[in-house]
Amino acid sequence: MKKKEYSNGEVTVIWQPEKCIHSGICVKGLPKVFKPEEKPWINIQGASTEDLVHQVKQCPSGALGLYMEEGEEKPATRQEPSSQTCEVMPNGPLMVYGNIEVKLSNGEVEKKFKTTAFCRCGSSKTKPYCDGTHKNIEFKD
Structure with missing residues:
Protein backbone atom coordinates (compact mmCIF):
# COMPACT_ATOMS: atom_id res chain seq x y z
CA MET A 1 0.00 0.00 0.00
CA LYS A 2 1.31 3.43 -0.94
CA LYS A 3 2.35 5.63 1.99
CA LYS A 4 3.62 9.22 2.06
CA GLU A 5 5.28 10.86 5.06
CA TYR A 6 5.57 14.52 6.04
CA SER A 7 7.76 15.57 8.99
CA ASN A 8 8.33 18.75 10.98
CA GLY A 9 11.14 17.22 13.06
CA GLU A 10 8.87 16.48 16.04
CA VAL A 11 6.09 14.51 14.38
CA THR A 12 5.74 12.69 11.07
CA VAL A 13 2.29 12.55 9.49
CA ILE A 14 1.64 9.47 7.38
CA TRP A 15 -0.89 9.48 4.55
CA GLN A 16 -2.13 6.26 2.92
CA PRO A 17 -4.20 7.44 -0.07
CA GLU A 18 -5.88 4.07 -0.71
CA LYS A 19 -7.57 4.27 2.71
CA CYS A 20 -8.85 7.84 2.27
CA ILE A 21 -12.64 8.23 2.02
CA HIS A 22 -12.42 12.00 1.42
CA SER A 23 -14.51 12.98 4.42
CA GLY A 24 -12.81 16.38 4.50
CA ILE A 25 -12.49 16.34 8.29
CA CYS A 26 -8.75 17.04 8.03
CA VAL A 27 -9.26 19.97 5.64
CA LYS A 28 -12.00 21.52 7.77
CA GLY A 29 -9.98 21.07 10.96
CA LEU A 30 -6.62 22.41 9.74
CA PRO A 31 -7.07 24.17 6.39
CA LYS A 32 -3.55 25.66 6.57
CA VAL A 33 -2.11 22.12 6.71
CA PHE A 34 -4.40 20.01 4.53
CA LYS A 35 -4.74 21.62 1.09
CA PRO A 36 -6.08 19.10 -1.45
CA GLU A 37 -5.67 21.52 -4.36
CA GLU A 38 -1.89 21.86 -3.79
CA LYS A 39 1.08 19.53 -4.27
CA PRO A 40 2.21 18.36 -1.82
CA TRP A 41 -1.22 18.57 -0.25
CA ILE A 42 0.05 18.40 3.34
CA ASN A 43 1.93 21.47 4.62
CA ILE A 44 3.14 20.14 7.94
CA GLN A 45 4.57 23.55 8.89
CA GLY A 46 1.03 25.01 8.90
CA ALA A 47 0.24 24.04 12.51
CA SER A 48 1.81 23.16 15.83
CA THR A 49 2.75 19.57 16.61
CA GLU A 50 -0.02 19.43 19.21
CA ASP A 51 -2.64 20.59 16.68
CA LEU A 52 -1.36 18.13 14.06
CA VAL A 53 -1.60 15.20 16.48
CA HIS A 54 -5.12 16.20 17.53
CA GLN A 55 -6.35 16.58 13.94
CA VAL A 56 -4.78 13.39 12.60
CA LYS A 57 -6.57 11.44 15.33
CA GLN A 58 -9.89 12.69 13.91
CA CYS A 59 -9.38 10.88 10.57
CA PRO A 60 -12.36 8.49 10.25
CA SER A 61 -10.77 6.13 7.70
CA GLY A 62 -7.31 5.67 9.19
CA ALA A 63 -5.72 7.14 6.05
CA LEU A 64 -3.83 9.59 8.24
CA GLY A 65 -1.46 8.34 10.91
CA LEU A 66 1.53 9.71 12.75
CA TYR A 67 4.59 8.92 14.76
CA MET A 68 6.61 11.06 17.12
CA GLU A 69 10.38 11.42 16.77
CA GLU A 70 10.80 8.40 19.05
CA GLY A 71 9.63 6.44 15.98
CA GLU A 72 6.55 4.72 17.36
CA GLU A 73 3.72 4.83 14.83
CA LYS A 74 0.33 5.77 16.22
CA PRO A 75 -2.88 4.96 14.37
CA ALA A 76 -5.07 7.83 13.27
CA THR A 77 -8.28 7.09 15.09
CA ARG A 78 -10.77 8.84 17.26
CA GLN A 79 -10.82 8.00 20.93
CA GLU A 80 -11.08 4.28 21.47
CA PRO A 81 -14.73 3.35 21.91
CA SER A 82 -15.56 0.90 24.68
CA SER A 83 -17.99 -0.89 22.35
CA GLN A 84 -18.99 -0.74 18.72
CA THR A 85 -20.89 2.33 17.61
CA CYS A 86 -22.17 3.37 14.18
CA GLU A 87 -22.45 6.80 12.62
CA VAL A 88 -24.09 7.67 9.31
CA MET A 89 -21.96 10.35 7.67
CA PRO A 90 -24.08 12.89 5.75
CA ASN A 91 -23.84 12.04 2.03
CA GLY A 92 -21.12 9.53 2.87
CA PRO A 93 -20.30 6.16 4.40
CA LEU A 94 -21.56 4.30 7.43
CA MET A 95 -18.77 4.53 10.01
CA VAL A 96 -18.38 1.73 12.54
CA TYR A 97 -16.13 2.47 15.51
CA GLY A 98 -14.72 -0.41 17.50
CA THR A 126 -14.01 -2.02 -2.64
CA LYS A 127 -17.48 -3.03 -1.40
CA PRO A 128 -18.59 -3.49 1.27
CA TYR A 129 -16.04 -0.82 2.23
CA CYS A 130 -16.07 2.83 1.22
CA ASP A 131 -13.44 4.03 -1.26
CA GLY A 132 -14.58 7.67 -1.46
CA THR A 133 -16.53 7.25 -4.72
CA HIS A 134 -19.56 8.91 -3.08
CA LYS A 135 -17.77 12.26 -3.54
CA ASN A 136 -17.21 11.69 -7.27
CA ILE A 137 -20.82 10.71 -7.96
CA GLU A 138 -22.19 13.42 -5.64
CA PHE A 139 -24.11 10.89 -3.54
CA LYS A 140 -26.85 12.51 -1.45
CA ASP A 141 -28.90 11.02 1.38
Whole structure:
Protein backbone atom coordinates (compact mmCIF):
# COMPACT_ATOMS: atom_id res chain seq x y z
CA MET A 1 0.00 0.00 0.00
CA LYS A 2 1.31 3.43 -0.94
CA LYS A 3 2.35 5.63 1.99
CA LYS A 4 3.62 9.22 2.06
CA GLU A 5 5.28 10.86 5.06
CA TYR A 6 5.57 14.52 6.04
CA SER A 7 7.76 15.57 8.99
CA ASN A 8 8.33 18.75 10.98
CA GLY A 9 11.14 17.22 13.06
CA GLU A 10 8.87 16.48 16.04
CA VAL A 11 6.09 14.51 14.38
CA THR A 12 5.74 12.69 11.07
CA VAL A 13 2.29 12.55 9.49
CA ILE A 14 1.64 9.47 7.38
CA TRP A 15 -0.89 9.48 4.55
CA GLN A 16 -2.13 6.26 2.92
CA PRO A 17 -4.20 7.44 -0.07
CA GLU A 18 -5.88 4.07 -0.71
CA LYS A 19 -7.57 4.27 2.71
CA CYS A 20 -8.85 7.84 2.27
CA ILE A 21 -12.64 8.23 2.02
CA HIS A 22 -12.42 12.00 1.42
CA SER A 23 -14.51 12.98 4.42
CA GLY A 24 -12.81 16.38 4.50
CA ILE A 25 -12.49 16.34 8.29
CA CYS A 26 -8.75 17.04 8.03
CA VAL A 27 -9.26 19.97 5.64
CA LYS A 28 -12.00 21.52 7.77
CA GLY A 29 -9.98 21.07 10.96
CA LEU A 30 -6.62 22.41 9.74
CA PRO A 31 -7.07 24.17 6.39
CA LYS A 32 -3.55 25.66 6.57
CA VAL A 33 -2.11 22.12 6.71
CA PHE A 34 -4.40 20.01 4.53
CA LYS A 35 -4.74 21.62 1.09
CA PRO A 36 -6.08 19.10 -1.45
CA GLU A 37 -5.67 21.52 -4.36
CA GLU A 38 -1.89 21.86 -3.79
CA LYS A 39 1.08 19.53 -4.27
CA PRO A 40 2.21 18.36 -1.82
CA TRP A 41 -1.22 18.57 -0.25
CA ILE A 42 0.05 18.40 3.34
CA ASN A 43 1.93 21.47 4.62
CA ILE A 44 3.14 20.14 7.94
CA GLN A 45 4.57 23.55 8.89
CA GLY A 46 1.03 25.01 8.90
CA ALA A 47 0.24 24.04 12.51
CA SER A 48 1.81 23.16 15.83
CA THR A 49 2.75 19.57 16.61
CA GLU A 50 -0.02 19.43 19.21
CA ASP A 51 -2.64 20.59 16.68
CA LEU A 52 -1.36 18.13 14.06
CA VAL A 53 -1.60 15.20 16.48
CA HIS A 54 -5.12 16.20 17.53
CA GLN A 55 -6.35 16.58 13.94
CA VAL A 56 -4.78 13.39 12.60
CA LYS A 57 -6.57 11.44 15.33
CA GLN A 58 -9.89 12.69 13.91
CA CYS A 59 -9.38 10.88 10.57
CA PRO A 60 -12.36 8.49 10.25
CA SER A 61 -10.77 6.13 7.70
CA GLY A 62 -7.31 5.67 9.19
CA ALA A 63 -5.72 7.14 6.05
CA LEU A 64 -3.83 9.59 8.24
CA GLY A 65 -1.46 8.34 10.91
CA LEU A 66 1.53 9.71 12.75
CA TYR A 67 4.59 8.92 14.76
CA MET A 68 6.61 11.06 17.12
CA GLU A 69 10.38 11.42 16.77
CA GLU A 70 10.80 8.40 19.05
CA GLY A 71 9.63 6.44 15.98
CA GLU A 72 6.55 4.72 17.36
CA GLU A 73 3.72 4.83 14.83
CA LYS A 74 0.33 5.77 16.22
CA PRO A 75 -2.88 4.96 14.37
CA ALA A 76 -5.07 7.83 13.27
CA THR A 77 -8.28 7.09 15.09
CA ARG A 78 -10.77 8.84 17.26
CA GLN A 79 -10.82 8.00 20.93
CA GLU A 80 -11.08 4.28 21.47
CA PRO A 81 -14.73 3.35 21.91
CA SER A 82 -15.56 0.90 24.68
CA SER A 83 -17.99 -0.89 22.35
CA GLN A 84 -18.99 -0.74 18.72
CA THR A 85 -20.89 2.33 17.61
CA CYS A 86 -22.17 3.37 14.18
CA GLU A 87 -22.45 6.80 12.62
CA VAL A 88 -24.09 7.67 9.31
CA MET A 89 -21.96 10.35 7.67
CA PRO A 90 -24.08 12.89 5.75
CA ASN A 91 -23.84 12.04 2.03
CA GLY A 92 -21.12 9.53 2.87
CA PRO A 93 -20.30 6.16 4.40
CA LEU A 94 -21.56 4.30 7.43
CA MET A 95 -18.77 4.53 10.01
CA VAL A 96 -18.38 1.73 12.54
CA TYR A 97 -16.13 2.47 15.51
CA GLY A 98 -14.72 -0.41 17.50
CA ASN A 99 -13.29 -3.83 16.77
CA ILE A 100 -15.54 -5.90 14.51
CA GLU A 101 -15.57 -9.00 12.33
CA VAL A 102 -17.02 -8.60 8.84
CA LYS A 103 -18.38 -11.72 7.15
CA LEU A 104 -18.04 -11.14 3.41
CA SER A 105 -20.41 -12.51 0.75
CA ASN A 106 -17.85 -15.20 -0.17
CA GLY A 107 -17.87 -16.46 3.43
CA GLU A 108 -14.50 -15.03 4.41
CA VAL A 109 -14.26 -13.17 7.71
CA GLU A 110 -12.10 -10.06 8.06
CA LYS A 111 -11.19 -8.49 11.39
CA LYS A 112 -11.36 -4.69 11.43
CA PHE A 113 -10.00 -2.55 14.21
CA LYS A 114 -11.01 0.86 15.54
CA THR A 115 -12.67 2.47 12.48
CA THR A 116 -14.32 0.92 9.42
CA ALA A 117 -16.12 2.83 6.66
CA PHE A 118 -18.90 0.97 4.80
CA CYS A 119 -20.23 2.07 1.41
CA ARG A 120 -23.75 3.51 1.27
CA CYS A 121 -23.70 4.90 -2.28
CA GLY A 122 -23.40 1.50 -3.96
CA SER A 123 -20.58 2.58 -6.28
CA SER A 124 -17.46 1.69 -4.28
CA LYS A 125 -14.94 -0.54 -6.03
CA THR A 126 -14.01 -2.02 -2.64
CA LYS A 127 -17.48 -3.03 -1.40
CA PRO A 128 -18.59 -3.49 1.27
CA TYR A 129 -16.04 -0.82 2.23
CA CYS A 130 -16.07 2.83 1.22
CA ASP A 131 -13.44 4.03 -1.26
CA GLY A 132 -14.58 7.67 -1.46
CA THR A 133 -16.53 7.25 -4.72
CA HIS A 134 -19.56 8.91 -3.08
CA LYS A 135 -17.77 12.26 -3.54
CA ASN A 136 -17.21 11.69 -7.27
CA ILE A 137 -20.82 10.71 -7.96
CA GLU A 138 -22.19 13.42 -5.64
CA PHE A 139 -24.11 10.89 -3.54
CA LYS A 140 -26.85 12.51 -1.45
CA ASP A 141 -28.90 11.02 1.38
